[in-house]
Amino acid sequence: MAYIVTVSTLLLIALLSVPFLFGDFVAYQIGLFLIYGIAGQGIGFLWGRSGILPFGQAAFFGVAAYACAHVLLHVPSLPLAIICLLGVIAAAGLIAFLLGSVVFKGKTDSGPYFSLITLALALITEQVAGTATGLTGGFNGLSGFQTIADLNQFGSFYFVIVAAVLVSTVLLLSLDRLPAGLVARAIADNERRLQLFGFPTHLAKGAVFGLSAALAALAGILFANHQGIVTPTSSGFLLSANFVIWAAVGGRFHVLGPLLGAVGIGYLSAELRDSFAYWEVLLALIFILVVLKAPAGIAGLVQNAIQRFISPSSKARPPVYSVPAPRVEQSSEPLSFTDTHVQIGPVRILNGVNLHTPKKGIVCIIGPNGAGKTSLLNVTTGNLPVQNGELRYAGRKIHNRAPHEALKSGIARKLQVPSVFPSLSVADNLCIAMLAGRAGLVDFFRPSALDWRSAQLDRILATPGLPLLEGMARPASDLPQGHRQFLEFTMTAVSEPSVLLLDEPCAGLSPTETKLMTELVRAFQDSGQGLVLLIEHDMSIVRSLSSHVVVMHQGAVLAEGTFDEIQSNQDVRAVYAGGTK
Numbered sequence: 001m002a003y004i005v006t007v008s009t010l011l012l013i014a015l016l017s018v019p020f021l022f023g024d025f026v027a028y029q030i031g032l033f034l035i036y037g038i039a040g041q042g043i044g045f046l047w048g049r050s051g052i053l054p055f056g057q058a059a060f061f062g063v064a065a066y067a068c069a070h071v072l073l074h075v076p077s078l079p080l081a082i083i084c085l086l087g088v089i090a091a092a093g094l095i096a097f098l099l100g101s102v103v104f105k106g107k108t109d110s111g112p113y114f115s116l117i118t119l120a121l122a123l124i125t126e127q128v129a130g131t132a133t134g135l136t137g138g139f140n141g142l143s144g145f146q147t148i149a150d151l152n153q154f155g156s157f158y159f160v161i162v163a164a165v166l167v168s169t170v171l172l173l174s175l176d177r178l179p180a181g182l183v184a185r186a187i188a189d190n191e192r193r194l195q196l197f198g199f200p201t202h203l204a205k206g207a208v209f210g211l212s213a214a215l216a217a218l219a220g221i222l223f224a225n226h227q228g229i230v231t232p233t234s235s236g237f238l239l240s241a242n243f244v245i246w247a248a249v250g251g252r253f254h255v256l257g258p259l260l261g262a263v264g265i266g267y268l269s270a271e272l273r274d275s276f277a278y279w280e281v282l283l284a285l286i287f288i289l290v291v292l293k294a295p296a297g298i299a300g301l302v303q304n305a306i307q308r309f310i311s312p313s314s315k316a317r318p319p320v321y322s323v324p325a326p327r328v329e330q331s332s333e334p335l336s337f338t339d340t341h342v343q344i345g346p347v348r349i350l351n352g353v354n355l356h357t358p359k360k361g362i363v364c365i366i367g368p369n370g371a372g373k374t375s376l377l378n379v380t381t382g383n384l385p386v387q388n389g390e391l392r393y394a395g396r397k398i399h400n401r402a403p404h405e406a407l408k409s410g411i412a413r414k415l416q417v418p419s420v421f422p423s424l425s426v427a428d429n430l431c432i433a434m435l436a437g438r439a440g441l442v443d444f445f446r447p448s449a450l451d452w453r454s455a456q457l458d459r460i461l462a463t464p465g466l467p468l469l470e471g472m473a474r475p476a477s478d479l480p481q482g483h484r485q486f487l488e489f490t491m492t493a494v495s496e497p498s499v500l501l502l503d504e505p506c507a508g509l510s511p512t513e514t515k516l517m518t519e520l521v522r523a524f525q526d527s528g529q530g531l532v533l534l535i536e537h538d539m540s541i542v543r544s545l546s547s548h549v550v551v552m553h554q555g556a557v558l559a560e561g562t563f564d565e566i567q568s569n570q571d572v573r574a575v576y577a578g579g580t581k
């Protein structure tokens with residue numbers, strides 16, 4: 001909170017002093033770049049937090065500017081005009097949210113498609129703006145309207161712009177410090193992991209896109225007032241590309257970065273345009289230099305320099321134990337695969353799996369490489385589509401659902417290669433896990449949800465030898481492979497599922513760490529929670545943990561039974577030879 005107040009106060013003082021120090025004309029010029037900066041802040045948030053690069057933000061900017069021109073031309077009542085303009089901002093946010101949710105649905109790798117779709121959006125909008133003369137004034141633009149409340153474009157309107165900059169800055173700085181901001185950052189880090197924690201990431205990405213479009217619309221409305229004319233270029237590709245460049249050069253990872261970029265580059269361009277013929281080349285060179293040498297932009301450089309002198313305060317806040325119970329189905333039913341077939345192109349992955357697991361206990365799935373073990377878990381969590389047959393759990397068909405629905409039905413999963421959020425701290429990784437299955441919509445906007453702790457999380461963290469507590473502030477990318485295994489196990493277990501899927505949790509662990517992991521798995525099962533399905537190649541681990549063993553071969557179940565039964569099974573002996581650590 002103190003950080004937000006300090007940054008906003010400094011920003012406010014700096015912006016308010018401009019007209020007094022440099023006069024009204026400079027304030028008018030800076031005002032335009034601040035307007036662009038607001039649109040850039042939206043792009044910075046979308047691109048810098050969630051890793052989604054939009055190339056058509058000017059479409060929202062331009063359409064909102066035209067809409068504002070019409071409101072100012074046709075709605076004489078000030079309160080009604082303000083309501084209409086707020087409606088324009090809300091509509092832009094809603095349309096972008098819906099568009100984003102549809103584009104991102106079912107895809108975790110849709111970034112490039114999204115960039116191209118938004119690019120097309122800007123091209124179409126510019127084309128329509130140029131041709132729909134009745135509505136837009138065509139290439140001559142739409143003009144002849146007064147600034148809202150008849151404010152002076154060269155005077156008092158500057159303070160409206162400053163107020164808008166302050167609102168967007170405080171909004172984004174606050175979001176950065178809320179669970180919603182944490183989830184936005186986690187999307188860029190590891191969207192698949194987030195889905196397995198029950199987050200419908202297409203909606204989260206749609207929401208961030210909606211926010212950035214709403215900011216672009218706010219900027220467009222200010223632009224129409226500031227310029228007194230709206231032309232097709234205000235909704236086109238060139239302006240969209242400039243927004244991206246300003247966000248990149250200023251720094252997309254900090255809320256103030258795009259403002260710095262827009263004001264700095266915008267002002268530089270205005271100064272150089274008439275005196276230096278190659279000013280565009282110079283700007284392009286600055287852009288290339290920043291992309292190559294300072295990907296976090298000017299704000300990133302400033303932030304690093306400041307952190308050299310003032311280290312960020314890491315005052316630990318007290319944990320909040322009054323957390324909601326996980327909204328995951330508690331059931332003690334078996335998982336039932338009936339003649340389940342999975343095929344991708346010509347590759348038959350699962351070839352008629354028939355498996356009815358016990359209701360409780362630790363079931364180890366073994367089999368040679370490529371037998372279909374991981375694919376069985378992929379089907380269970382909706383990461384692979386089933387063509388024939390079915391998978392039922394708790395009386396319901398659960399195959400072919402979206403991965404984010406698995407946790408709700410009580411199924412949590414640890415992936416084969418330890419999958420955490422590398423750029424987030426260990427503490428933030430655990431925070432995401434505590435939100436998983438527990439947080440309702442409102443909780444994402446409550447700072448206290450960042451401090452949620454459950455008794456089970458405390459119990460796991462207190463396990464002697466668990467190497468997580470001492471490095472809570474470190475980014476998870478700094479953790480060695482073994483520590484990541486423990487982190488991902490802890491994150492998966494704290495959502496308190498009734499089915500825990502563990503894909504080779506002991507891979508890459510030392511013998512001591514392997515012992516610790518098997519203790520954790522056993523403790524999880526002993527704490528009364530249903531079924532653990534564990535893939536393992538090491539027979540000593542299988543012997544020590546399993547109450548039931550399933551052997552897979554060529555995409556089907558070859559045999560199942562107790563460890564001793566499996567060990568003496570001739571079919572198993574023929575295809576499978578296990579090793580020990």
Ligand SMILES: Nc1ncnc2c1ncn2[C@@H]1O[C@H](COP(=O)(O)OP(=O)(O)OP(=O)(O)O)[C@@H](O)[C@H]1O
Pocket residue numbers: 344347348349367368369370371372373374375376
């Ligand atoms: N999405 C996919 N597209 C094409 N082939 C796939 C896909 N997923 C799995 N396969 C293939 O299906 C077979 C089974 O893979 P799977 O990962 O389930 O095996 P596994 O038993 O877990 O092996 P390992 O022990 O090596 O992890 C392999 O031949 C694999 O290449």
